[in-house]
């Protein structure tokens with residue numbers, strides 16, 4: 533580790549992995565509830581499990597991004613972090629606030645939680661992904677501001693690189709678009725309109741900047757390819773991401789009561805959104821092929837290439853599948869959406885965070901790379917989780933196609949629940965595959981505890 537303050541990343545990464553574990557468990561609970569309707573009822577109803585599953589996902593990714601920034605920014609800036617103490621304080625504030633929120637979700641009826649936490653002052657709760665109580669949302673803003681202050685000061689006081697500026701821009705964008713979670717007009721059309729400014733402009737906008745910067749950072753390190761080459765790729769990728777992604781928001785405005793022209797704007801621009809994701813794949817493979825050194829951390833390189841491929845499949849291919857208005861007319865809000873949501877979130881953001889963890893954690897722990905044995909276990913984890921996610925996506929896609937047929941296309945359309953019963957077999961398969969995903973995740977955690985001589989590059 534070049535700068536001792538980079539060590540704070542470890543706290544953030546540990547919390548991220550812990551929350552990821554909880555997310556998977558709730559996913560499995562819900563997956564079972566899909567086929568055994570009263571499983572754990574009334575202790576953990578489906579709607580609560582879903583809220584915790586998705587909120588934990590977002591929170592662990594945020595921990596991951598912050599941890600990554602605390603490592604990447606000092607190294608790029610050639611400068612110690614402005615205030616490691618602030619980073620530590622904010623970590624505990626965020627962790628405690630997050631934990632209390634989850635306890636609140638699980639222990640209290642949601643309406644009671646809303647009452648207790650000031651939702652009557654400014655109503656922001658009750659919307660998917662933005663279910664957090666007002667005080668939690670304010671807490672997130674405070675943590676984000678402190679974090680941005682800390683890393684911006686670090687960048688300002690040191691070397692400015694393309695990677696650190698793109699990372700900074702992405703993180704500022706993340707915080708700014710979160711402010712739209714406080715916008716909640718009574719009119720449902722307007723509410724939905726602004727809601728996507730958080731959800732879509734995050735994952736198909738500013739988060740792509742964060743992802744691109746992290747990928748570029750790791751690729752420079754493991755391949756030794758010139759910074760100039762890598763940064764040129766990064767600029768082109770983020771330009772495409774913003775050009776397509778911003779107006780691409782229109783693919784969520786088809787059926788919410790927004791003006792009809794969005795069907796054209798949304799279809800045309802979002803159809804081009806796979807381009808930056810495709811470029812990320814080509815980028816990763818190209819740089820690894822042109823590598824000028826062998827890095828002993830083989831598994832980090834595997835994660836980086838895997839991120840490229842899986843992000844393109846999940847976001848690019850599965851996104852394109854239902855993004856044109858005439859297709860979305862049938863697929864909207866079905867299991868096709870869930871299939872895409874899973875592979876895109878895992879393939880892009882979960883995997884890029886794991887790429888960063890895989891590259892940085894050995895260094896934080898005092899070696900360039902983990903032992904061969906630890907890396908082999910981590911590779912098993914990579915393949916088990918990634919292949920499981922591919923199958924989860926395929927099963928949900930099959931369920932989705934049947935669902936659409938039975939419920940929306942057939943001559944005598946079935947009611948929602950009747951159609952769900954017909955596709956139960958795919959939900960069982962999804963659940964079994966989810967268990968394999970969990971096994972992969974357990975191996976991943978185990979790989980951190982496997983000791984041995986650090987791997988070296990064969991001479």
Ligand code: HEM
Nearest residue numbers: 556559560562563582586869870873874877878882966969
């Ligand atoms: C491994 C076992 C997992 C299972 C069994 C599972 C199951 C589920 C279920 C049943 C839902 C609710 C779908 C609905 O509302 O009908 C859901 C939602 C969701 N899960 Fe998972 N999940 C798992 C892992 C993951 C992972 C690893 C990620 C991402 C990294 C993820 C991301 C999401 C997202 C983004 C949603 C919301 C999807 C939407 O709004 O369409 N899940 N999951």
Ligand code: HEM
Nearest residue numbers: 735783802805847851852854855864865869873876877880
């Ligand atoms: C990594 C990037 C991406 C992530 C994490 C992501 C995630 C998601 C999630 C979770 C949803 C469900 C939202 C809800 O609950 O209603 C969704 C919806 C959608 N996504 Fe993505 N997405 C990504 C990229 C893309 C791209 C590139 C496209 C188009 C090419 C796309 C097209 C769509 C469409 C059309 C919907 C609406 C589905 C519906 O009408 O039900 N997504 N996405």
Ligand SMILES: [Fe+2]
Nearest residue numbers: 732736781783
């Ligand atoms: Fe979108």
